[in-house]
Amino acid sequence: MINYKGYITLFLVPTIALFMLVYAVSLVILFGTSFTEWSTGLKPMFVGFRNYIQMFSDDASFKEGFWNTTVWVLLQSTVHVLIGVVFAIILNMKEFYWKFARTVFMFPNIISGAAVGMLFLCMLNPNFGAVNSIARLFGHSDYAQNWFMDYATAFLSVTMTWLPYAAVVTILILAEIAAIPDSLFESARIDGASELKINLFIVIPMLRNIIGTCVILAGTSMLQKMDIIMMTTGGGPGNTTLNLPMYIYKTAMMENNFGYSNSVGVFLIGFGIVFVLLARYLFRIGSSEV
Amino acid sequence: MKIAWSVCKYLFVFLIVLISLGPFLWMLMASFKTNAEILTNSLGWPSHFRFSNYAMAFKIAPISRFYINSVIVGIFGTALNLLILGMSAYVLARFQFRGKKLLMVVLSLSLLIPGAAMLQPLYLTVNGIGLQDRLIGLIIVYAGFGLPVSLYILSSYFLTIPKEMEESAYLDGAGFIRTFFKIILPISRPGFGTAAVLQFLLCWNEFQFAVILTTSNHSRTLPLALYYFKSQFASDYGVMFAATMVVIAPSILVYVLMQRQVVSGLAAGAVKG
């Protein structure tokens, strides 16, 4: 083969430049100041590993936030992706509703997070919210479940504002299915395989790479999720729905403790790397042999 | 067995449509209601269809101005992102070279940096290169924010393209760049279509960095307009939802248009053997 090295460099340079521009400074400041005490408007002071030690030894909120984040990452990379994949496969049967359903499913993803938060806050209001109003129609005339604030339902309610909305997974999978040669389906059909079997044994194995990608994207999105939580529960009741991005934001912007907040940020990145590497390994992402 | 499967399938589709369409329709209703109506009876129809919320939305916030800015940022932010990431994703998916794994991990970091930790460094960077309060600043930053997602989507799509496609192009005497633009890009439309949708939505909806990186209404984007109706002691939900409807309408349009791209990939897919 020809020597492509020059071209490879040429094609990589713009991305690397973009990365340096947008992320490099943040990364350097993030790692550097995670070893300092740094509050807004003052100079950072080196304190060694003190922030990290405090984080692991003496910070109940951090532990709760980490636990919630982990649960959400796991749910999002499994249940959420599963919903998206199943829906994509159903849509791909191209029954009468498929275009309509595919478009409608995307709606909640199109609305910005803050508006989604407001919307759910209104819909789940214990007094006048749509959900409780419907429940009252079915006879519970006094029904006033406080979905976002009751300890029993807060975590679930927040989760439900994003877990079922897997339209992104669905469109990714649909695009990938579109790339599977029709001849494969036809030969399977001629062999008498049922739709279910074709999907299970032909389609899904061919989607390995993209499902892995979805798992990574969906899982890591939970390492950034903040706007909806902020709008609905603010992390409460107690710390029931606190996650690490929210904790980082609060520590930096409310307590003016940039140093500590950045240590938690470094930890979160480390956690994310482990997750990404694990997913890449499990799904053998990057190898193109099917 | 077959009936059970059908019932499950339709139930699933019905539920998905319900939870997707329900909130949207609720918001559409709310956009015609007064604040008091929303906060009193959220289920019912509006007492009458008042378009005053929509009129107010345009009156209170500089929506038309922000609209133009958002369109520019959305289009160029998406184009820049797809061009740059399309090139690198192709190379990363197709070729083996030293340091590839490391590069992939480093680029993956962009998926993981908490937004709150980037606010101040990015403010310094963008100021430092003189792009504060300029649309081009937002375009570059958003192209960067979409880096990991586009990279993953596109490289995963490139992996589905059989190697023979390029090999035959090279045999025909086509060069590297020409092969990429002529052979690879056209058959990757489904991948680019999905990446474009997500990137466009990112540009269209991002709020926090838009506030930090711009100072004048000449360079601000639509998400800021929504917050004109949500202040601590005087939130007007009716107007806010009306404004939200105005903001999401083009997103829906873009999505529907892009879907054609995704579907037309079907034909391209048939080319591959």
Add this chain to the structure above:
Amino acid sequence: MNKTFYKTSSTIAGVLMLLASVTACGSNSSSGSSAPSSGSPSASATASAQPSNQAAAKAPVKIKYLTFRVGTHASAKLEAEQIKQFNEKYGKEIEVQVEEIPSDSAYEDKIKILAASGDIPDVVMGKNGINDILIKGNLATPFNDYLSQDPEWAKEIGDEALAANTRDGKVWSISDQKQTVGYFYNKEMFDKAGIKPAQTWDEFMSNNEKLKSAGFVPLALMTGENAWTTNLILASIVGTSGEAGNKFMNTLHPSDFNTPEMIDALGKVKTMLEKYTTKDAIGAGYANAANNFCQAKAAIIANGPWMIGDFSDTTKCAAGFDQKVGIAAFPGNGMISSYEVGYMNGGKTQETRDAAEKFIRFKTGLEGQRIALEFGNVVPVSDQVQPSDELKQKYPLLVESIQVGNQSQVHYGSFDSIVYPNVSDAWKLLYPELVYNKSTAEEIAKKLSEIAAKNK
């Protein structure tokens, strides 16, 4: 095949060209914004109110000002009017570059980012802990010199308001408004329940019970956001509980919440949240509580006089609702009476400092206070500013509220004005703990102390 290639590449070339043109346009439009400060630093801090000819000849001094009072914000109108009138008067010498930041929290975030980057605007509203950051980082200029050069202005603000924002003898900010907060009540409901505004907290509680048995929800409370209407009552229970409690509510940045007064007050508020409020109070925002009061779904809401305008706004309340509203001081004749932090001077050169001072002087002087009162029902810091007859007719309740304020005897701050911002942010997490019996009042008090200690 060739066709597709050219099509694609020409599209990409087109996109690149467009991109380049956007870059070029951008650079043109934003040029010439930061004029270098030429000439000698003017020391004309007390320049006469009329724009001098000399100043008119020079290019106007540019100062930056960020405001969150935009859109539907209750003070949006007064802000626009103040800036308009300032420009009419001083527009030739000073150009105020106003940056609108919709939403209060986005404003706070942005100022903090700017402070961390050493880039704060010339005029800053020091609310919610921003003043602490600027003072600690030495990023603002105290007003002492300006005030001593202009005793007239100092008088217009008043000693009390100045003292409220003085630390170690330095006046760091100029208050723009006084918060006098009692509570509004629905007169119809009070009549039907046969009660009058309570004199003691025991009576307040028995009033609640009477309202409840008359079929009304007594209190419009909320614990979301900063738990505003709930905390006003909490602050009043503490503030009227005697000397220790009153001192606590007049202390800036209290560190120990584990006091008998605080614990007792938390217990009382717990009862109110459990028995005497709407079902959505836990987690509700201000809009919910305000709506519950305006729609006659609750009898009492604690809030400041800026709400008075809403009562006659038919998109918020039923027509004629303003006739039904009364205003009262809290039991023990107590009222929240605190001065807002107001404006700080962040100018970096003598020139911009002077210009910023002039802008702040206009906003906080008699003219500015008058505009704030007429356009936003904001209680002025000075007694010299009285509502116009027109305003009195439009909002009789405003007159009443000023009277009630003057007659009240026990004064204290609101929690938002005394605690650290991270404590303000914690109420929404702690109230559900209290009400759902996850923590006792003592434990909540302890947690509040811990949160306050976390502040940097």
